[in-house]
Amino acid sequence: MNHEPWLAALTGELRRHGVGPDLTGHVVAEAATHLLDSGESPLRVFGAPETYARAVVDSLGGPDVRPPRRQPGPVRLAARGVTKRYRGRTVLDRVDLTVRAGQIAAVVGANGAGKSTFLRICAGLLSPEAGTVEVHGTLGYCPQDGGTAEFLSPDEHFVLIGAGRGLGRTAARRAGRAEAAGLEWTPPRRTQARHLSGGTRQKLNLVLARLGEPDVLLLDEPYQGFDRGTYLDFWHEVWRWRDAGKAVVVVTHLLNQLDRVDVVLDLSGERNA
Amino acid sequence: MNQERRAQWLRGVLDLCVLALLSRGESYGYELSQALRAHGLGTVQGGTLYPVLLRLQRSGLLTAHWREGGTGPARKYYRISPAGSAALRAAAIDWSAFASSVGTILREEPKR
Secondary structure, X not given: OOOHHHHHHHHHHHHHOOOXXXXXXXXXXXXXXXXXXXXXXXXXXXXXXXXXXXXXXXXXXXXXXXXXXXXXXOEEEEEEXXXXXXXXXXXXXXXXXXXXXXXXXXXXXXXXXXXXXXXXXXXXXXXXXXXXXXXXXXXXXXXXXXXXXXXXXXXXXXHHHHHHOOOOHHHHHHHHHHHHHHOOOOOOOOOOHHHOOHHHHHXXXXXXHHOOOOOEEEXXXXXXXXXXXXXXXXXXXXXXXXXXXXXXXXXXXXXXXXXXXXXXXXXXXXXXX | OOHXXXXXXXXXXXXXXXXXXXXXXXXXXXXXXXXHHHHHHOOOOHHHHHHHHHHXXXXXXEEEEEEOOOOOOOEEEEEEOXXXXXXXXXXXXXXXXXXXXXXXXXXXXXXX
């Protein structure tokens, strides 16, 4: 039986409902496989494309049934009195932040408030004028942009970065692909990073930061270029990492997720304009 | 069994049944629908099953990955997460208590 018209209509309906291309691809591929296995008509198995698309969308925004959060663990990141000046201007003024295992910290503030600077200091890429940063455990850092190599494929990235974190080739590739699946992304085998879209390159960036499952994750607005579905995927992954006992620091200017984080560091008032 | 009533009951427990089946090993949608049928729950159509799987995945109770089939097409395999196992354990206890309460009421002798 030819299911293509129904599958094409489902693709269109999912898009219309704001489901991103990756998740749409997964839902449609899964439906197509089911139809092959069962040999039944799509209308019988899934109903009208519009109805099924709505059921999919409803399930994305469904109630949160995760078990209650565990108690946060030991301190993983402790920044004390971090101060940074650029050309006589104080960007960060005695900033403190403590993040424990099993906590998410959001770093918020206007453009130029020093969010990325603070994260780079936490990552050890930049020295502060004053103050200390202690990291207890392994560290993963996802920069706002960059971080990927133009001429390497996603798998080559996994192997390269994985090697630095003690993973063999096979383990690194498997770990990278498993992380990518969490973002509903199946990395293409031979495509070089320069041919990936901006959003997809950000996914790669994020997957690289997660390789080896570091104890502390520093994420600098890692969802730029993500569509709505992937953005939701991203937050679900962050919550999952927290529940696995990771300490996560996310730089964000989107405040609508703040009720789902544990610590908020607002840098807006830190600086005299 | 009254089809409509069974569908109604199933709505409340399908996610638990899926978690329980997956606690015995990873599986994919079609295989899960076959397993539900084999357990006497009748036909659970894809339009009902996959949104439940997606919701469980989103909630972190399941993880999913695609795997190429030896002969067939690539399939999305689901696996229960530690959070899913914990949720299942808690809900199984709740369900036993609930089902036994219903059973007690249904078995009570009518007063004369």
